[in-house]
Structure formats: C-alpha cells, structure tokens
Amino acid sequence: MMIKNIFLMIVLLSFNHVFSQMGINTPNPRGILHVDGQKDNPVTGTLFTPIQQSNDILVTNTGSVGAGTHSPAVKVDVRNSGNGAIGFGTSALTAAAADEGAIRYNNRVEYSNGNEWLPLLTAQPVTNKVIVIASKTNNNVKLITPAAATTTTGLQNRQSNYLVGWTKTFESNSGTSFNATTGVFTAPRNGVYIASFTTDMSSLAINYTVDPLNPIQIEAIWQLYDNTIGLTPANIVNTVKCVNTMSSNSIGNIDAGSNCTASFYMTAGQRLMPYIWFNLNNSDLPNLSLNNTGGYNNLTIAEQ
Template sequence: MRKNIFLMIVLLSFTHMFSQIGIQTPNPIGILHIDGQKDNPVTGTTFTPAQQSNDVIITNTGRVGAGTLSPAVKMDVRNSGNGAIGFGTSTLTAAAADEGAVRYNNGVEYSNGNEWLPLLTAQPATNKVIVIASKTNNNVKLITPAAVTTTTGLQNRQSNYLVSWTKAFESNSGTSFNATTGVFTAPHNGVYVASFTTDLSSLAINYTVDALNPIQIEAIWQLYDNTAGLTTANIVNTVKCVNTMSSNSIGNIDAGSNCTASFYMTAGQRLMPYIWFNLNNSDVANFSLNNTGGYNNLTIAEQ
C-alpha cells in the first residue's frame, strides 16, 4: 500500500514538473516554449520584442506563436521582426484539402471546398493603366479612323472618329493613349473599362421621319487587333450605345451620348471611340461639339 501511494506521488510530481516544457529556457510560459537564441530572462514574464522575435510557443489554449509570446489566433507570426508565412505547392484537389486551405501554385490560392481560387495578396509591381482625357475641338476622322484627312466638324449620318484629345492624366508609362489619334493601345493583357461622353452643340432635331433610319445618336467603342491596321478587317469587337430622341424639337437642343464597356484586351490591341448620328436633314460637316462645359470626356481604367 505504501509503495502504491509513493508511486502515485512520484507520477503526479512528474506530471506537474513537465506540464510546461522549456527548450533553451528555464522559464517557459507556455505548454511548450522554445527560446531560439537563449536570450530570455531566467525569471518573470516580461520579455522584450527582441527576445520574443526568436521564440516559438504553444499556449494552454492550443495557440501557436512564432515571434510572439501572446498569440491572438491559432497561428500567430506577428512581431516587430520579419513576420511572414511561406506556403508551398500542393497537388491535392480542393475537395481533399477542404475549404480554407491555402497553397502557392504560381500564385497564392485558396480552397472553397470545390475548387482552388486565386487569392490577391499584393498590388502589381507597376501601377495599373488609367487614362483621363477631354475633347475641346471638333476634329474628327470621317468614315474610317485610318483616313488621311482630319476634318473640322462632325457630319450627320457618318462615322465620326474622335481624334485630337487633350490628355489630363495617364498613369503607368504614360504612352498607352495617343491623344492625337484617339487610339488606346493595351500595354499588356488585362480587363479595361472604357467610357466616353459627347455632347453636340444645340441643333434642331428634325430629320424626316424614316422607319429605317430612326432619329438617334450612337456612341461606339471599336476594338482592333494588335497589328497596325485600322480597317474593317482589323476589328475584333464593337460595342454600341444608342440614344434615341423625339423626331422634332421645339427649339434647338443638345444631343448627348455616352458609352461604357468592359474589354478583355491582349497586349497591342487598340481601342477607339466614335459617334454616328442621324438628327436632321443636313448631311454636311457642319456640326459642333459643345466645348464650353467640359461635357466631352474619355476615361479608360485597367481593372
């Protein structure tokens, strides 16, 4: 009986003795406490940031701290030093890894339980492209953007390609948008949101009613391939925004248009805006934009 009692006392003492394990420190403050540089104080619970930076701890709540002795979450590597987590590659399926898993496979990805999805963890090394420009003149290329002649004045029932912009701002290289030609060239693959607005000076909207040619103004984005041509054969995509209006105006009114569209562009592809309108009986190049109120603007932003 005495032997049994003695054995129980020894076992309890052993359990108590090793309830906290310290490696390279006689002063562990967690279930497991490793002092990498062996620079912790022998007693007490006050540790400098430098002393904590080389420590690893497992607390009695099952939290792990690397570089911190007060982990706030299950795995905490926040400290005043070089706190970072490295993820390796994995060939596990998203289902096998289960939702919440993270890996690095040519980029950081996370599992939602069904598929691996990219995780945006940082901004790109270069700024994304943003272009802001305004148009304060009536210069256009008629019929085709490759026309040799620049015409001063917009024409009814013609394609009016908007050239001669004034660039207000452009990020990145500053050379993606050619303000003279009105052509934006994608510097690299990506999604670009393009928007432009125009406002014609007051005019009488009174074109003869024609069911096949309704009274309207169209704002159009034309996407071209990555060659040098600006012909029909080079067109990749066209987005048209149409504004219709009453067949007759009591007095002169402004005819406005706008078009916003998203394009996936590969490097070298080009984007250009133009308008087409059918507003009255005159078919000569004598229409003007309203250049006095800042109504004619263009914005292109990479997403």
C-alpha cells in the same frame, strides 16, 4: 484492484495534462506549443515582457502562430517590438500549381491569383502603369471606318464618327501609347485596361419629328482592334456599345450626351478607339458639332 485502477486513472490524467501543452526551454508554456528561444521567460505567471516574447514561438489552441508575440491576432503573426520582418522564398511553380493566395519572392513580392503571378500592390512594379487623359475641343472625325483617309470637320447623322484630333493632357510611362491625332490607344503589354469617354452633341444637332421607327439616340462605342496595322472591320476583335435614347419629340435646346466605360483584356499591340453613332435628325443634316465648351468631351484609359 480498486486502488490499482485509481492509480492508473491518476497517471493517465497526469499524462494528458503534461502533454496538453508543450514547452521547449520553458516550464511555463502559454499555448499548445511554446518555444522560448533564449530561455528567459519566467517560470510561473502570465506576465512576459516584450523582450522575453520577442524570441518566442507560440502555437495557440486555435491553430494560430505567433513569432515574437504570445497574442497572435491572425493565423500567422510576427508583429512585435523586435525585428518582425517576414522573408519569402523563391518558387519555380506556376501560378496554377501554387494555387491562388500563394506568395513568393521573384525579384519582387508576387502573389498568385490561380492563373498568373502578380506583383503585390505595395511593391514597386517593374514598369509604371499606363494612364491616359485627353480632351476633345474640335469636331474632327473620321467617318465609317478609321482606315478612311479623309478627316472631316463635322459629325454626320447615322454614320460612325470615329473621334480623332484629341488633346492629350496627361500620359504616364513612355507617353507613346495614345496617339492623340488618330485617337488610337495601343496596349504596351498584356493586361486589363479600363477605358472611358464622354461626348456631348450641340443642342442644335437635335431636330427630329415624331418617327416611332427611328428613335432619337446617341451611342458611345469602344472598338478593339487586333495587333496588326489595319483598322478595318476585318481587324475588329471586340465592340462595346453604350446607348442613350431620348424622347421622340425632343427638339431645340436639348443636349444629346453619351458616355461609355468598359474593361478590356488587351494583348500587347492591340488597339482601342472610341467613336459615336447617332440618330438625332431626320433630315440628315451634315457637319454637326460637339458641345466644345465646358469640358464635356473627355477620354481616360487606365492600365490595371
């Protein structure tokens, strides 16, 4: 009986050893599963040439897969000295159904973020991303609302000064998304846009006595409008404000600068426009000026 039990244990151990690693077309598997496509691997030993590895598929004991390599560094590794390309199939699944991280080929390589299919950054997009760069070297503004017909040549204290009359230095794609004359950017398609602008008021604009109820401040503001043609308060979708404040006794040769950078999700046709509001002098002096030298007043809009 003892001899029979010992024999059974030897059989079981041998069976477990045989099936702990499986080789197809090779008696010398290097992983849990090893397929030798050309049956050209050595029968024994651990030295395999790159050519011998190039037609192999290997699954390691950690669950990594190597196609053409016996040393996968990641979960799926096809890097080798042969034709180590990866082919992706098409898919009609929605991005949500495929879940985030899924990859497909649909006239280009796309990945799912869980909400939508997006082109890989390494792929050439169907349309070039919009980038706008502009500068402002004049004092042209529209007051209160950009729908107003009159453009003034000076900025007004305690009023909304919509910045118009830009000089466009660069715009990619069609070159028609930003109207430099009106200062209005129109989104050509749905997407995320990062918008930034800076302004600097002439130092002579600051002339304020102590007034704790009305602190000295300048606000840089982005206003997002709907995709109609109106630029009235009824058309406003969103407003983002960035505020800079100064000491209440700031007076004389001190610049009042501000900037605002914000991200917007815009649908095609929605409009974006910058303006500033400031409280820099208690006498409401009219026709104040920007610091129009030194490149202080700039605008950049970039589609993501």
